[in-house]
Amino acid sequence: MKKLLIIAAIAAAGIGAYLFAPSQSKTSSAAYNVLDYVPADTPIFSGQLEPFPLKDYLSSAPVMANRSEQQLLDDLYRQNNPKLDFFLNIFTTYQNSLKDPELLLKTFGFPEQLRGYFYTLGLLPVLKIEIENPQAVWDLLDKNELASGFMHRKGTLASLNYRAYPLTDESDAAKIELIIAIDKGLLTATLNTPYTQQALLATALGLTKVEHSLAASGKIDEILTTHNFKPSSVAFIDHTELLKGLSTINGNQLAGHISTLEKQYRQASPFAPLRNAQCESELLSIAANWPRTVFGYTELAISAEQSTLAVAGVVESKNQTILQALKSIRGYIPEYVENLERSLFAVGFGFDVNQLAASLSDIIYDLQRPAYLCQPLAELQNKLSQSGSSIAMLAMGASLANGVKGISLGLFDYTIRQLNHGPSLASLDALLTLSADHPQQIFDSLKMFSPELQQVTLSDNGQEIDLAAIF
Numbered sequence: 001m002k003k004l005l006i007i008a009a010i011a012a013a014g015i016g017a018y019l020f021a022p023s024q025s026k027t028s029s030a031a032y033n034v035l036d037y038v039p040a041d042t043p044i045f046s047g048q049l050e051p052f053p054l055k056d057y058l059s060s061a062p063v064m065a066n067r068s069e070q071q072l073l074d075d076l077y078r079q080n081n082p083k084l085d086f087f088l089n090i091f092t093t094y095q096n097s098l099k100d101p102e103l104l105l106k107t108f109g110f111p112e113q114l115r116g117y118f119y120t121l122g123l124l125p126v127l128k129i130e131i132e133n134p135q136a137v138w139d140l141l142d143k144n145e146l147a148s149g150f151m152h153r154k155g156t157l158a159s160l161n162y163r164a165y166p167l168t169d170e171s172d173a174a175k176i177e178l179i180i181a182i183d184k185g186l187l188t189a190t191l192n193t194p195y196t197q198q199a200l201l202a203t204a205l206g207l208t209k210v211e212h213s214l215a216a217s218g219k220i221d222e223i224l225t226t227h228n229f230k231p232s233s234v235a236f237i238d239h240t241e242l243l244k245g246l247s248t249i250n251g252n253q254l255a256g257h258i259s260t261l262e263k264q265y266r267q268a269s270p271f272a273p274l275r276n277a278q279c280e281s282e283l284l285s286i287a288a289n290w291p292r293t294v295f296g297y298t299e300l301a302i303s304a305e306q307s308t309l310a311v312a313g314v315v316e317s318k319n320q321t322i323l324q325a326l327k328s329i330r331g332y333i334p335e336y337v338e339n340l341e342r343s344l345f346a347v348g349f350g351f352d353v354n355q356l357a358a359s360l361s362d363i364i365y366d367l368q369r370p371a372y373l374c375q376p377l378a379e380l381q382n383k384l385s386q387s388g389s390s391i392a393m394l395a396m397g398a399s400l401a402n403g404v405k406g407i408s409l410g411l412f413d414y415t416i417r418q419l420n421h422g423p424s425l426a427s428l429d430a431l432l433t434l435s436a437d438h439p440q441q442i443f444d445s446l447k448m449f450s451p452e453l454q455q456v457t458l459s460d461n462g463q464e465i466d467l468a469a470i471f
Contacts, residue, residue, distance in 0.1 A: 032184040034117050034128055035215035037206050041252040042119045042214060043242045046235035046295075049220070051113035051130075052302075058101035059304040069095075083167075086150035093140065109136035119214075122245075122253035123261075124196060126204045127189040134182050155179070157198065158207050164192060174265075181205050195260045227314055229296025236294045240287040246271050247280040279374035289319045299340060308340050325362040329355045331405035332435040348408035350435075353401045401445075403437035 038045065076088055097104040105112060111132035118127050131137060141163075145151055152163040162181035168174065177192040183206055190204040202208040214220065223234055245254030262269045269275070274283065292315075299310035317323055331350035336343060364384050372378050413429040436442050440458050447453045456465060 032186070032206065033215055034186070034206070035220070036209045036213050037203055038117075038119050038214040039121060039210045039253060040212045040214050040217035040219065041238075041241050041244075041254075042121070043238050043245065043254055044236075045117075045119040045214065045238075046233075047117045047119075047220075048115045048233050050232040051111075051115055052232070053113050054110060055101045055105060055112040056304045057302050057307050058098070058104065060302065060307040063099050082148045082150040086144055086148040089144040089147055090140070093144075106133075107136060107140060109133035120254075121200060121204055122195075122257040124191060124193070124200060124204060124257070128186045128206075130185055131182055131187045132185075134187075137182070137187070157202060157205060160205060160207060162205070167191075179205075183207075194264055195257045223292075223294050224296065227294060227296060227312065229294075229298065229312070230300050232297055232300055234294070234296045236292050238292055239290055240284065240292075243283045243287045244280075247274045247283045249275060251280075273376050274374070276374075279376070282372050282374045282377055290315065290317050292316045310340055319366070321366040322363050325359040325366075328352070329359045333406055334408050334410075334433050334435065336410045336431065337408050343410045343412050344414070345411040346409065348406060348433075350406035351404075353404040401436075401442060404442060405435040405437065406433075407435070408433040 034047070073088060073092065076084060093107060094104070097107050104110070109131045111130055114130040116127075116129040118125070120126065150165070152165050155162050155164050160181055160183055162179055164177040164179055167176045167178055174194050175192075179188075179190050179192050179201065181188050186206065188205055190201070192201065196204075199208065203210060219236075220234055223229065223236060224231055241252055241254060244251040245258060248255045249259050250256050258269075258271065273279070293313065294316065295311060295313045297309065298312045299308060301308045329352045331352045333348035333350040337346040337348035340346070364387055367384055368381050372381055408431075410431045410433075411429075412431070413427075415426040416423050417426045418424070434442065440460065443453075443456075443458050447456075456467070458465070
């Protein structure tokens with residue numbers, strides 16, 4: 001979890017940044033609204049809207065060396081690739097300093113609490129993250145450039161200087177560079193590609209606002225309010241903008257970038273079958289029923305002693321037939337899964353096996369209406385129409401788990417010790433729950449597949465059975 005949370009931050013700082021100016025800007029990034037530079041039609045967005053207590057989060061969990069991960073790094077180093085070595089050096093520095101939050105912040109120039117953003121300008125990815133001490137970044141990058149031999153070129157755009165690192169080889173027809181700059185307290189990482197015009201790069205670097213911004217669209221507030229997310233962070237994938245980008249020539253920024261690449265390389269487009277009026281109409285009608293996938297915190301409490309995070313993901317839908325079919329397979333999730341204060345980790349899947357086949361039949365039937373004229377969609381519908389036998393087999397398989405309402409897992413406590421240069425589990429307190437109408441019948445069915453369980457008999461009064469001899 002910890003590495004996933006800040007890997008983007010480390011990658012941005014590790015790749016490099018350069019600001020060459022008489023005096024460095026002290027402007028607070030809080031006064032600079034990043035959302036003013038994000039277009040409302042961005043297909044992908046993720047933003048830490050309020051400062052995240054990075055130092056406390058890092059302090060709240062121990063980090064131990066992982067032998068397999070180190071072996072992978074060693075294998076990569078053996079390739080003797082300066083470009084790869086540069087990035088590996090940065091990651092190794094991050095890995096070694098992760099055990100000491102104070103050292104990590106000092107090494108990479110991060111503040112104790114930071115904001116970060118990732119989004120796309122059409123096809124162009126943009127990563128922004130707050131930096132408190134730019135000089136720490138420069139020192140780290142210069143050191144690893146000398147060590148690896150992988151060097152940057154200097155670039156300037158509207159008085160803002162940046163570093164450009166080549167990601168492609170000199171022999172490649174398409175040149176792609178990683179562009180890094182720091183301005184207004186934010187480190188920006190983006191790409192210079194065949195479709196990256198100066199105006200687009202200026203927007204990515206925060207020099208030019210967009211005409212129709214995400215800030216003015218009201219999308220963020222709508223998502224937070226509709227799904228009751230914490231206002232600290234939000235992320236979404238806009239299905240409408242993605243499909244519009246694939247099915248139109250210039251319907252949005254994404255479509256324009258794809259069209260530009262097709263013209264430049266004069267190759268057959270993989271999206272050509274979708275780029276006609278019929279497919280555009282039908283795809284956008286689908287998107288109207290499934291507009292977005294959204295993510296956000298439902299609980300966030302972080303201190304240096306312990307951290308509690310709960311994240312929810314929601315696929316928005318207006319299709320009532322499919323929603324009713326999905327509701328019908330709702331099962332049961334135990335209370336301990338939702339009580340985050342009593343567990344370190346918990347996950348639960350509530351589903352009614354008895355309703356599974358019928359619900360799938362309803363969903364597949366609905367997906368075949370109306371009959372699409374768009375060729376790729378028509379082919380997909382044809383394949384769905386042939387899935388009847390699969391559903392029948394699923395129904396037969398489900399009969400073995402008749403009455404099952406869900407399965408859940410909770411982790412309440414554990415201890416880890418260092419053994420032979422790697423982590424080893426010393427103790428574990430966890431609970432695996434199978435919820436069912438008739439659990440004894442389910443257990444008896446499992447006996448057919450596990451001879452070790454043949455002599456075990458369940459009681460219906462909560463009596464414990466010691467399985468130590470079996471396991």
